Amino acid sequence: MSADSALDFWLRWAEREGALYEPDEDATLVVLPSALQDALALPDEVVVTANPEVAREENGVLLAAGHPALDRATEEVLRRGDVGHDCLATPAAAIPDAASLLARARDAIPVDHGRLDLTGVPVRERVPVLRVGALVTYTVGLDDRFQERAEAWIEVPGRVRLPAQISTMLAQYPRDRGGSAASAPEGLAAAMAAAHEQIAATATARQQVLTSQADATRADEVARTRAYYDEVLAGLARRRGTATPERRGMLDAKLSATRAERARRLAEIEEKFRPTHTIRLFRLHVLWVPALRLPCVVQRGSREFPLALRWLRPPRAFTPVACPHCRALESLVAAKDRLGCRRCLPRSATVAG
Amino acid sequence: MSLAHDAPAAWLAAEGAVEAGYADLLGRLQTRCLVDEDWSALVDDAVTMWSRPGFDTFVTVPQLPFTPYDYQVQAAQSALRRMRGRAILADEVGLGKTIEAGLVLAELRQRGLADKTLVVTPAGLVGQWQEELDRKFLLPSVVPRAGAWERSADRPVVVASLAAARRDPLRSALADERWDLVVIDEAHRVRNPRNASGKLARALRTRYLLMLTATPVENRLDDLFELVSLVAPGLLGTAKEFRSRHGGAGAGTAAVGDLAALQARMREVMVRHRRSEVSVLLPQRLAETLRVAPAPDEAALYAEVGSRIRAAAAGAPTSTLLALRQTARLVGSGPVALAPALGKLGWADLAAAAGSATRGKERPLLELLRRHACRGEKVVVFSASRRTVEHLAGVIDTAGLASVVYHGGLSRHAKDQAVRDFAADAGVLVTTEAAGEGRNLQFCHIMVNYDLPWNPMQIEQRLGRLHRIGQSHDVLLTNLVTAGTIDDHLLHVLEAKINLFELVVGELDMILGRISDEFDLESAVFTSYVQAGDDAEFAARLETIGDELAGARREYLASREATDLLVAEPA
Numbered sequence: 075m076s077a078d079s080a081l082d083f084w085l086r087w088a089e090r091e092g093a094l095y096e097p098d099e100d101a102t103l104v105v106l107p108s109a110l111q112d113a114l115a116l117p118d119e120v121v122v123t124a125n126p127e128v129a130r131e132e133n134g135v136l137l138a139a140g141h142p143a144l145d146r147a148t149e150e151v152l153r154r155g156d157v158g159h160d161c162l163a164t165p166a167a168a169i170p171d172a173a174s175l176l177a178r179a180r181d182a183i184p185v186d187h188g189r190l191d192l193t194g195v196p197v198r199e200r201v202p203v204l205r206v207g208a209l210v211t212y213t214v215g216l217d218d219r220f221q222e223r224a225e226a227w228i229e230v231p232g233r234v235r236l237p238a239q240i241s242t243m244l245a246q247y248p249r250d251r252g253g254s255a256a257s258a259p260e261g262l263a264a265a266m267a268a269a270h271e272q273i274a275a276t277a278t279a280r281q282q283v284l285t286s287q288a289d290a291t292r293a294d295e296v297a298r299t300r301a302y303y304d305e306v307l308a309g310l311a312r313r314r315g316t317a318t319p320e321r322r323g324m325l326d327a328k329l330s331a332t333r334a335e336r337a338r339r340l341a342e343i344e345e346k347f348r349p350t351h352t353i354r355l356f357r358l359h360v361l362w363v364p365a366l367r368l369p370c371v372v373q374r375g376s377r378e379f380p381l382a383l384r385w386l387r388p389p390r391a392f393t394p395v396a397c398p399h400c401r402a403l404e405s406l407v408a409a410k411d412r413l414g415c416r417r418c419l420p421r422s423a424t425v426a427g
Numbered sequence: 428m429s430l431a432h433d434a435p436a437a438w439l440a441a442e443g444a445v446e447a448g449y450a451d452l453l454g455r456l457q458t459r460c461l462v463d464e465d466w467s468a469l470v471d472d473a474v475t476m477w478s479r480p481g482f483d484t485f486v487t488v489p490q491l492p493f494t495p496y497d498y499q500v501q502a503a504q505s506a507l508r509r510m511r512g513r514a515i516l517a518d519e520v521g522l523g524k525t526i527e528a529g530l531v532l533a534e535l536r537q538r539g540l541a542d543k544t545l546v547v548t549p550a551g552l553v554g555q556w557q558e559e560l561d562r563k564f565l566l567p568s569v570v571p572r573a574g575a576w577e578r579s580a581d582r583p584v585v586v587a588s589l590a591a592a593r594r595d596p597l598r599s600a601l602a603d604e605r606w607d608l609v610v611i612d613e614a615h616r617v618r619n620p621r622n623a624s625g626k627l628a629r630a631l632r633t634r635y636l637l638m639l640t641a642t643p644v645e646n647r648l649d650d651l652f653e654l655v656s657l658v659a660p661g662l663l664g665t666a667k668e669f670r671s672r673h674g675g676a677g678a679g680t681a682a683v684g685d686l687a688a689l690q691a692r693m694r695e696v697m698v699r700h701r702r703s704e705v706s707v708l709l710p711q712r713l714a715e716t717l718r719v720a721p722a723p724d725e726a727a728l729y730a731e732v733g734s735r736i737r738a739a740a741a742g743a744p745t746s747t748l749l750a751l752r753q754t755a756r757l758v759g760s761g762p763v764a765l766a767p768a769l770g771k772l773g774w775a776d777l778a779a780a781a782g783s784a785t786r787g788k789e790r791p792l793l794e795l796l797r798r799h800a801c802r803g804e805k806v807v808v809f810s811a812s813r814r815t816v817e818h819l820a821g822v823i824d825t826a827g828l829a830s831v832v833y834h835g836g837l838s839r840h841a842k843d844q845a846v847r848d849f850a851a852d853a854g855v856l857v858t859t860e861a862a863g864e865g866r867n868l869q870f871c872h873i874m875v876n877y878d879l880p881w882n883p884m885q886i887e888q889r890l891g892r893l894h895r896i897g898q899s900h901d902v903l904l905t906n907l908v909t910a911g912t913i914d915d916h917l918l919h920v921l922e923a924k925i926n927l928f929e930l931v932v933g934e935l936d937m938i939l940g941r942i943s944d945e946f947d948l949e950s951a952v953f954t955s956y957v958q959a960g961d962d963a964e965f966a967a968r969l970e971t972i973g974d975e976l977a978g979a980r981r982e983y984l985a986s987r988e989a990t991d992l993l994v995a996e997p998a
Binding site (some may be wrong): 157160209256257352354355357387427 | 444449451452455459460461465466467469473474483490492538565567580629633656659660662664665666667668856
């Protein structure tokens with residue numbers, strides 16, 4: 075982000091907080107409401123700029139990266155987060171007929187030893203999809219300290235993660251701004267938990283790789299630092315052994331200072347390599363996506379296992395189907411007595427066929 | 428199945444979910460609020476500002492008002508990634524160690540890793556550091572006064588002179604602080620663990636440490652050991668191991684044992700670029716001196732001013748000495764600048780004489796400017812005195828040459844306009860030292876020193892306005908000096924002993940710093956002048972100072988070679 079865009083961000087934020095501003099050629103006059111004056115420790119009228127020379131000569135505030143007023147705005151915006159419901163516009167394209175939808179479902183969602191069949195007509199609905207945005211901060215030593223943006227898209231009723239090609243399309247699809255907000259859908263907290271699990275699992279895996287990479291470097295640095303200070307301390311101790319009483323006091327002080335320095339340095343190294351990651355949420359949207367619910371069954375001989383499928387109209391794709399037992403996104407198998415993924419079914423049941 | 432799926436309400440109260448902030452946002456989602464598109468965009472911007480990728484991507488570079496060289500960014504990346512924020516930046520002089528340190532600082536700061544930064548630098552470079560941090564890295568700084576400094580998030584960097592920092596009360600205040608980053612400029616001065624500077628460096632507590640020096644090793648290998656041990660204790664082993672492997676306590680750099688191993692270790696902690704390795708080639712500096720014989724009345728005026736200054740200086744208090752020194756300096760600028768200063772000293776007769784004295788340097792200046800004007804060349808004329816600047820502009824205009832005036836008293840818009848006029852139409856820019864701070868004057872390559880600053884760093888700064896990256900011509904400098912003046916004697920020493928005007932950028936500082944930490948040539952010149960019985964004795968005293976400068980230059984060159992040897996890539 076350039077200095078100018080950082081300033082632009084701050085002005086937009088301040089305006090939302092009740093400030094008024096008047097851009098000039100190379101500086102902007104801002105009138106702040108009293109709450110912002112207090113929060114930012116700025117006067118009621120202030121000239122802000124991204125140009126250091128202008129700031130100096132016009133006694134203005136240089137709003138560049140690291141300025142507390144900018145940090146405050148960033149922190150405040152992130153703290154408040156981006157929350158709300160949104161409706162995707164209804165596609166103009168015609169809805170596929172039931173037979174065609176069933177054929178697509180059979181291609182997209184294969185079920186071993188079973189066959190998908192419709193049990194009713196497709197029903198129009200809006201499926202709530204949870205969009206979670208988070209920032210993950212990783213720290214493993216200095217060179218591995220960084221933040222990454224993470225997103226998870228979860229279809230709320232099924233608590234299933236949407237693949238990237240679907241979520242990308244949903245993010246870009248036009249919104250229907252005329253609608254009013256719905257109430258929170260059922261199962262929202264569970265969907266949030268699923269989203270968090272996804273983000274946390276990715277972060278943990280990343281963290282483990284980073285940690286293992288840094289371990290050898292840390293051990294090496296600690297060893298050589300210990301050896302260095304051991305030698306210095308041993309030398310001081312030797313000199314102290316043969317020193318006159320007057321010099322001994324001075325050497326004692328030096329020993330003590332060196333021990334403190336060693337402890338400090340070793341602590342610094344440990345601190346430098348301590349692995350951590352933190353997840354910070356900044357976005358929680360519920361997108362209401364035009365969809366068709368297909369009441370289905372999986373048939374195996376005379377046995378039927380009910381299954382509800384959802385066809386998302388904008389991406390023209392089915393939401394993935396999770397194993398009803400473990401929630402894993404694995405291929406389903408129709409066993410003699412239940413439907414599930416291979417791991418959730420007794421081995422004999424899947425093999426028996 | 429996880430707790431999250433079994434009992435989402437309980438999950439919301441669990442540590443990870445609370446830390447991430449789910450419950451709060453969920454509560455607001457229940458209120459049926461719609462997504463606010465503008466706010467979403469604002470949040471995306473905030474995320475971009477808050478996100479920091481790994482150090483392989485420098486987030487600050489696109490925000491800077493200048494484009495650093497690739498080798499400077501690489502040096503900063505090495506310091507941050509390979510050396511984990513503790514490094515010796517040892518580029519040859521003039522390649523921008525300050526820029527490299529600034530990049531590291533800005534990057535750490537932007538990532539929230541350097542809220543508290545200390546720069547320790549020789550006293551003469553405090554202002555330059557402040558200017559560079561401010562203009563190039565948008566980082567305002569504060570200079571401690573009386574052992575304390577204003578702790579303000581607005582001024583995140585403390586810039587302290589080494590001379591002040593190594594003495595109490597400032598020393599204790601700095602040592603008590605827990606710094607995120609400490610930058611020690613001209614770090615060869617803190618090598619010795621037994622002197623005050625060395626003790627200060629060892630007392631500072633910091634996570635990240637940058638040592639800036641073009642000459643990390645002089646002629647003793649122990650120099651290197653001490654410096655490296657500050658940055659990465661143990662990297663070179665223990666002192667005993669180091670000596671037995673690479674040479675004895677006083678061993679010189681000429682006979683290093685196991686040189687390849689030492690060079691390999693140095694690459695873990697030191698970055699050094701040589702001018703020959705990078706594609707930053709500055710054109711030459713070419714200097715000439717126009718010695719102007721003063722008219723009899725002018726010579727008599729200067730002689731009488733000199734006598735009165737010498738007489739008044741004996742036993743004078745500091746304030747008077749400063750006024751006398753200022754007056755002595757203005758002799759070089761000529762009668763126009765000198766007259767008011769003489770009046771202030773109560774020497775009305777001399778002030779009146781100065782008011783009507785011949786101004787011998789004006790004619791040769793005009794001749795010089797006409798020659799350049801005929802060739803279509805623009806010229807910057809420097810003078811330390813604003814009065815002289817304004818007077819000369821009038822003289823130049825009267826002679827039919829277009830000039831513009833630039834000095835610190837102009838508003839920013841007037842300064843911008845002056846530079847624009849100079850770039851467009853005017854052939855001459857007459858200016859005080861204020862010219863070109865952060866201004867692009869590289870379209871001009873000819874400058875005239877109408878008077879000579881006694882502080883060689885000021886001469887360097889004047890030259891630096893034109894002789895900088897982007898200059899495509901050799902820079903031609905003409906010193907206009909009145910024969911027999913202090914400027915005349917000083918110029919002789921600076922040219923003859925250290926070839927001042929044709930040094931590579933930055934080398935002067937290396938030379939002056941070697942004489943002593945607090946060496947002040949301006950003060951030494953004035954003291955020599957007032958203590959000398961006559962001009963011959965003054966010339967002899969200056970010669971001695973010049974010999975010291977020449978010795979310092981030889982030392983610097985030897986040190987540069989030694990450093991190159993130790994950081995060389997294996998053949």
